[in-house]
Amino acid sequence: MNTTYTVAQAIKKGRLLIPFTSLAIWLTSIFAGIFIGAALHQVPLGLLGFPVGTLIAFAYWQYATVSWKIWAYENVRNIHELKSDALKYHLIWADSSFMQKLEIKTPSQKERLKQLERKFQQPDVFHVDLSVRDKTEIYKAKATPYIITVFALFLIGIVIRELLYNPYPDKPYLHFVITLPFAIFLLYRAYKEFRTKGPHIILSNEGITLRDTALIAWQQITSTQIKHIGRGKQMLVVNYNKTHTGTEINNLDKNALEIEQLIKVYKARFEKSRQSRF
Incomplete structure (x- = not known):
C-alpha cells in the first residue's frame, strides 16, 4: 500500500x-x-x-x-x-x-x-524532519504595509480632488468627513507595521515564542490550535500550565497550514528527545 x-x-x-x-x-x-x-x-x-x-x-x-x-x-x-x-x-x-x-x-x-x-x-508514526532548521522565525509579510500605504494615499488623493473640484462647495464634504479619517487610520496602521521589528512567532526545538511573550517550553504546552475568529482572521492559541495565550497569524510570511506543520515537526522532535533520555 x-x-x-x-x-x-x-x-x-x-x-x-x-x-x-x-x-x-x-x-x-x-x-x-x-x-x-x-x-x-x-x-x-x-x-x-x-x-x-x-x-x-x-x-x-x-x-x-x-x-x-x-x-x-x-x-x-x-x-x-x-x-x-x-x-x-x-x-x-x-x-x-x-x-x-x-x-x-x-x-x-x-x-x-x-x-x-x-x-x-495502528498508531501514527512521526519522523524527525531534518530539513527543518532548529529554529524558524516567522515575520509579518513585507508587502502588507506597502499595500496599505498605497491604498491610503489613493484615498487621500480622492479627498484632495474633492476639495479642489467639488462643484457644490456649499455642501459638506462627505469624503473629508469619512474617507480622510479612514486614510489616516490606514497610514497609522502601516506606520506601526513598518516600526515592528523582529519575528512575530518563533518555533524551535525548545518551544514556542509569541510576540511580546517569553518562551513557552514544550513540556509546558498541552495543546495548540488555530482558531477562526471571524472576518477571515485566524489566531494561533497555545494552551499551557492551565492557561492560554495567542496571537493573530494573518499577513505572515507563512500560512496557517505551514505553521501547523512546523509545530508538529518541533513537537515530534521534543517527544523523541524526551523518550531518548529514558
Missing part, C-alpha cells in the same frame, strides 16, 4: 478538490442561469441558477468527500492526524453525523472504506 503523501499534501489536495471546486461549480451554475435567463428574456429562468447550482455543488461535495477520503486513507500513513486535520478543515464529516449519512458512495466505496478504517488500529 502506498503511503507516499504527507498529511499536509493530502489536506492541500482535499481543499482544492472539495470546497474550492464546489464553490466554482456553484458560481458557474449561478452565472450560467443568469446568462440563459437574459438570453431568453426569462428572469425567473435565470433565478433558477441559484437553487440548481446549490444542489449540484452539494451533491458534488458529498461525492468528492468520499473519493478524497479513500485516496487519502490509502496514501497517507498517519491516518489519525489526517482525520483530525480533515475535520478541522471541513473536508470530512464527523462520524455518525447527519451530513455523513448524506454522503454519496457506491457499494464498492463503502466496502473499501471499511477496509481502510482498519488502519486506525
Whole structure:
C-alpha cells in the first residue's frame, strides 16, 4: 500500500478538490442561469441558477468527500492526524453525523472504506524532519504595509480632488468627513507595521515564542490550535500550565497550514528527545 503523501499534501489536495471546486461549480451554475435567463428574456429562468447550482455543488461535495477520503486513507500513513486535520478543515464529516449519512458512495466505496478504517488500529508514526532548521522565525509579510500605504494615499488623493473640484462647495464634504479619517487610520496602521521589528512567532526545538511573550517550553504546552475568529482572521492559541495565550497569524510570511506543520515537526522532535533520555 502506498503511503507516499504527507498529511499536509493530502489536506492541500482535499481543499482544492472539495470546497474550492464546489464553490466554482456553484458560481458557474449561478452565472450560467443568469446568462440563459437574459438570453431568453426569462428572469425567473435565470433565478433558477441559484437553487440548481446549490444542489449540484452539494451533491458534488458529498461525492468528492468520499473519493478524497479513500485516496487519502490509502496514501497517507498517519491516518489519525489526517482525520483530525480533515475535520478541522471541513473536508470530512464527523462520524455518525447527519451530513455523513448524506454522503454519496457506491457499494464498492463503502466496502473499501471499511477496509481502510482498519488502519486506525495502528498508531501514527512521526519522523524527525531534518530539513527543518532548529529554529524558524516567522515575520509579518513585507508587502502588507506597502499595500496599505498605497491604498491610503489613493484615498487621500480622492479627498484632495474633492476639495479642489467639488462643484457644490456649499455642501459638506462627505469624503473629508469619512474617507480622510479612514486614510489616516490606514497610514497609522502601516506606520506601526513598518516600526515592528523582529519575528512575530518563533518555533524551535525548545518551544514556542509569541510576540511580546517569553518562551513557552514544550513540556509546558498541552495543546495548540488555530482558531477562526471571524472576518477571515485566524489566531494561533497555545494552551499551557492551565492557561492560554495567542496571537493573530494573518499577513505572515507563512500560512496557517505551514505553521501547523512546523509545530508538529518541533513537537515530534521534543517527544523523541524526551523518550531518548529514558
